[in-house]
Amino acid sequence: xxxxxVGSWLHRRRPKSATxxxxxxxxxxxxxxxxxxxxxxxxxxxxDRGVQQGDxxxxxxxxxxxxxxxxxxxxxxxxxxxxxxTRLAPPEIQFALQDSGAVALVNxxxxxxxxxxxxxxxxxxxxxxxxxxxxxxVSAGSxxxxxxLAAASAERIDVKVSLDDSAIILYTSGTTGRPKGxxxxxxNITWNSYNVLVDYDxxxxxxxxxxxxxxxxxxxxxxxxxxxxxxxTLLLEPGFVPGRALSLIEKYRATMISGVPTTxxxxxxxxxxxxxxxxxxQKLTCGGSAVPVRVMEAYESRGLSxxxxxxMTETAPGATSMQPSRSRDKMGSVGLPHFFTDVRIMDPLGxxxxxxxxGEIQVTGPNVIREYWNRPDATEVSxxxxxxxxxxxxxxxxxxxxxxxxxxxxxxxxSGGENIYPAExxxxxxELDGVGSVAVIGVPDEKWGEVPxxxxxxxxxxxxxxxxxxSHLDGxxxxxxxxxxxxxxxxLPRTASGKIRKADLRQRYAGS
Numbered sequence: 001x002x003x004x005x006v007g008s009w010l011h012r013r014r015p016k017s018a019t020x021x022x023x024x025x026x027x028x029x030x031x032x033x034x035x036x037x038x039x040x041x042x043x044x045x046x047x048d049r050g051v052q053q054g055d056x057x058x059x060x061x062x063x064x065x066x067x068x069x070x071x072x073x074x075x076x077x078x079x080x081x082x083x084x085x086t087r088l089a090p091p092e093i094q095f096a097l098q099d100s101g102a103v104a105l106v107n108x109x110x111x112x113x114x115x116x117x118x119x120x121x122x123x124x125x126x127x128x129x130x131x132x133x134x135x136x137x138v139s140a141g142s143x144x145x146x147x148x149l150a151a152a153s154a155e156r157i158d159v160k161v162s163l164d165d166s167a168i169i170l171y172t173s174g175t176t177g178r179p180k181g182x183x184x185x186x187x188n189i190t191w192n193s194y195n196v197l198v199d200y201d202x203x204x205x206x207x208x209x210x211x212x213x214x215x216x217x218x219x220x221x222x223x224x225x226x227x228x229x230x231x232x233t234l235l236l237e238p239g240f241v242p243g244r245a246l247s248l249i250e251k252y253r254a255t256m257i258s259g260v261p262t263t264x265x266x267x268x269x270x271x272x273x274x275x276x277x278x279x280x281x282q283k284l285t286c287g288g289s290a291v292p293v294r295v296m297e298a299y300e301s302r303g304l305s306x307x308x309x310x311x312m313t314e315t316a317p318g319a320t321s322m323q324p325s326r327s328r329d330k331m332g333s334v335g336l337p338h339f340f341t342d343v344r345i346m347d348p349l350g351x352x353x354x355x356x357x358x359g360e361i362q363v364t365g366p367n368v369i370r371e372y373w374n375r376p377d378a379t380e381v382s383x384x385x386x387x388x389x390x391x392x393x394x395x396x397x398x399x400x401x402x403x404x405x406x407x408x409x410x411x412x413x414x415s416g417g418e419n420i421y422p423a424e425x426x427x428x429x430x431e432l433d434g435v436g437s438v439a440v441i442g443v444p445d446e447k448w449g450e451v452p453x454x455x456x457x458x459x460x461x462x463x464x465x466x467x468x469x470x471s472h473l474d475g476x477x478x479x480x481x482x483x484x485x486x487x488x489x490x491x492l493p494r495t496a497s498g499k500i501r502k503a504d505l506r507q508r509y510a511g512s
Contacts, residue, residue, distance in 0.1 A: 001174075003158055005161040005165060006071070010035060010039055010072055011076075011158075011272050014163055021233050022035045025065050035072075038069050039068075039069050041112070043074075043077050044152040050126065051103060054079065054166075056082050057073070057079050057104045058082040058097060058106070058124070060107040060108065067358065070106045071083075074167075075167060076159075078160070078161045082096065082171075083170065084096055084171075085171075089477055090118045090475070092179070093117075093118025094122060094469055098121075098122050099181060100169050104126040104128075105124045106128045109131045115127065129145055130145040130146075165186055166186055167184055169181040169373050171312075180372045180373070180378050183370070185370065189225060190229075191340055192316035193225050195321075195367060196221070197226055197229070198338075198340075199338055200228050200321065203255075207280075209237070212240070217312075218260075218288070223256065225255070227468055231258075235248055235254055236484075246270060248342055249276065249280065250280075256282065256284075258448075260416060261286060264286065264306075265292070285309065286306050286309075289449045289450075305324035307322060307323065307324050307327075315389065318338045319341060319363045320334045320336060321339050322335030322336070332404055333357060333404050335402060336402060337403070340366060341367055341368075345361060346388075355396070355399045356396050359396070360393070361393045361394070363407075393405055395442060413452050414442075416480065420442070422440035425440045425473070425481055428477060432468065433465065434458050434464050435456055435458065436458055439455045439500045440453070440483060451485075453485050455487050455505055456469070457489060457490065459492055470486070
């Protein structure tokens with residue numbers, strides 16, 4: 001087999017597990033053989049429409065079998081998969097399509113309006129719509145996804161793809177307001193999956209409930225791809241509904257969940273939590289932020305512990321992992337480096353820090369990206385010694401090597417597992433007439449962990465309300481990025497050099 005990348009996984013898995021269930025979606029099972037056949041058909045359909053090796057193929061939709069079919073079809077062709085966040089606004093979708101140079105877009109029918117507006121004036125020349133019902137008409141300039149597969153050949157395509165070739169471009173919000181496309185190679189994805197298999201003991205008998213969106217690297221890298229590599233089964237949910245999630249755990253004897261603290265909190269607070277049989281669960285992986293003690297206790301009372309961790313899109317995403325057995329005595333830690341990954345803590349002068357000395361967390365390993373898409377400037381400044389990825393997060397390691405996060409150098413806000421970079425929001429707020437200066441900070445929220453708050457000054461002669469700010473942002477940014485609250489102040493605290501002291505603002509508004 002010439003293809004050594006992710007596109008070969010289903011071809012390699014088919015003779016071993018052809019009749020085994022790979023996916024269950026809306027109570028309908030798909031075997032590994034069927035999934036491989038559909039991915040082959042889509043690959044041929046895309047090739048018939050001009051998609052070639054190295055081209056970018058985008059996907060816009062919630063969790064659905066077509067997401068995975070598109071990912072694997074792109075891998076089969078040696079094309080690059082570009083999953084898009086469904087919560088983005090049309091200009092953000094348009095930027096990702098333009099920047100990546102995507103030539104094809106597969107989108108869910110429910111998001112067709114967003115797909116149409118977001119793909120205008122881009123290089124997309126082929127668009128396939130995943131219809132909810134066969135009787136529905138597809139929008140102008142698009143074709144029906146199911147029809148395209150039915151008419152395509154099921155012949156297996158085998159092109160030369162190496163582990164060094166690019167597999168996925170995932171867009172991350174930039175600290176300067178301009179999103180960057182992190183280029184994950186086939187090797188990054190494969191080695192991250194190895195890390196998960198080793199450190200989280202993923203088995204071919206695992207049944208993983210996928211309730212987090214697959215367009216996020218955490219869901220894709222920490223659950224979906226490792227489970228498929230191992231030959232397990234995915235319970236694919238298009239969205240997170242706590243009551244339904246609990247019923248699925250009981251019905252299909254789910255063994256594994258990957259989520260964020262808010263996910264687990266909402267499950268434990270649901271009215272059917274106590275009456276649901278969750279005895280099949282064995283693995284709970286959680287990232288994004290620390291699990292609140294009350295949530296840990298709710299699961300411990302049912303005999304379960306969390307496997308925490310730390311990572312980012314650029315590490316595909318795992319950098320560290322915490323064994324459940326150490327979650328209590330190492331409270332607050334994000335664990336040890338993953339098996340095939342190395343982590344170091346560095347001082348500002350480039351020297352290694354000793355135990356418990358705070359410095360920048362840097363990561364290296366075969367799961368770490370080599371570059372950002374078409375951004376050599378960003379790539380250069382993101383690596384130390386040309387090898388160690390500079391996370392921008394501050395932390396320390398204890399005497400046993402367990403890593404702790406102490407601060408976020410980039411002021412990133414994590415809200416319900418979504419990353420929000422203040423600079424991106426601030427750049428649009430200052431375009432509103434009358435805004436003098438603005439600072440967006442994260443403030444605590446019981447449900448989401450953090451939510452954004454805007455602190456602004458208003459120029460003389462203008463009046464600005466909270467509604468004015470929110471209306472200005474609506475449709476231009478994903479809703480989760482829009483500040484939940486806005487406060488008008490006479491002046492913002494600044495350093496001697498004029499920089500806004502966000503730490504002061506976070507302290508002042510921590511309870512609001």
